Amino acid sequence: MRWGSAVLAAMVAAAAGAGGAEAQGRPLSVSGANQLTFAAVFPGVPEMVSRTDAVNAGAFQVRGANTKEVLLTFTLPAMLSAAGGRSLPLQFGPNDGGWNTQNDLATARAFDPRVNLVVRTSQQGRLFLWLGGTALPSATQAAGAYTGTLTLTAAYTGN
């Protein structure tokens, strides 16, 4: 069954609880908007993507209740893996995360994606996150298809 936006909004409101007219907390949702991309990787040469790189940085958006405190946790891969046990190490530093209540990369504030981030959503219930990082290919890095998993965990702090 497909839901139009109005139906969806009504259904979300109804799903939020049995409180009737009482205001209910808007549920959280998190989305990925852009891949963190290492455009060119040279064997033996670390390749850094800045969180301010509008093209290559990872981008995420959080939607929730207006001006509410949200706990966000990245679980970052230490490496990507390929067939045959090959791996490509990754590194994330204290300034590789950026957050903003506006969708404005230039004015985003830095955070360390390796630790919890506790921030408030905007007046419209939005948060925007960006993620950079560094790939550390070895001098003998093999070609292939490397994969990994990035987990973003979200929760309100007040429950």
Add this chain to the structure above:
Amino acid sequence: MRRTLGIGTALAMAALTLGPLVSWAVLVAPHAVFIDARTRTGLVYLINTGTSAEEITVETRFGYPDTDSAGGIFVRMIDEPPAEAPSAAGWIRPFPRRVVVQPGERQVIRLLAQPPAGLPEGEYWTRLVVTSRGAQVAVQGSDSVVRAGISLIVSTIISVTYRNGQVQTGIRLDEFRADDGGDSLVAWVGLTRQGNAAYLGTTWIRLRDAAGRVVREWETPTAVYYSLHRRFAFPLDSVPPGAYTAQLEVSTARSDLPAANILRAAPVEQSNPVEIR
């Protein structure tokens, strides 16, 4: 074929990518579930607002908000809680636990509580961890090219509370201090829950000038399951230098939870002078 790349072929290692493709996560509602001993059931809705199917798993884990030594808040998850812990993670079960939700569709998750016989009065807690996996990133490789992709996993954590018999809550203020932290008002608030149920309320910190006018006010939904020792940092923006009073109020007022599920308790207040430089 495994092949080692030399510097000369480095450019072939292009387009190493990781991270999510555009993939809206599943929306989980409500963000707090309350179950009583009479009905022993609860409902959670999963709604896929995205454009691709989401594979979703639902699990219960014991956990609660806690603070670290720096005053930061986090959700403490305990996989094997001690016997005395008020954990409902072992006997509140979600159905189904695994589901694929197509774009634009919703799925109802039923929570069934099967508490042990003779469960003492009180409140029992678990977190519901809803994990969604979007479509896998297609990764294509060749002999001379490195390509990589990473799947985005999004976990949304909500609280589930089971109330058995008479429950009551309260709060004890252990500490309140506030200071000028430069560009922000830094406040430390220590709270310990009373009674046999979690304290779900709101913390207000107001900055009043010498005339008693509120020049800034900050509001934070607050849940105290055992105790919290939080550090808040609120932007002072254009607050002029001078002598102020930082006023703390913690009460069970909550606008985001059904009133029927709020356990009322007496508010606590304290005011301290603070100099903004």
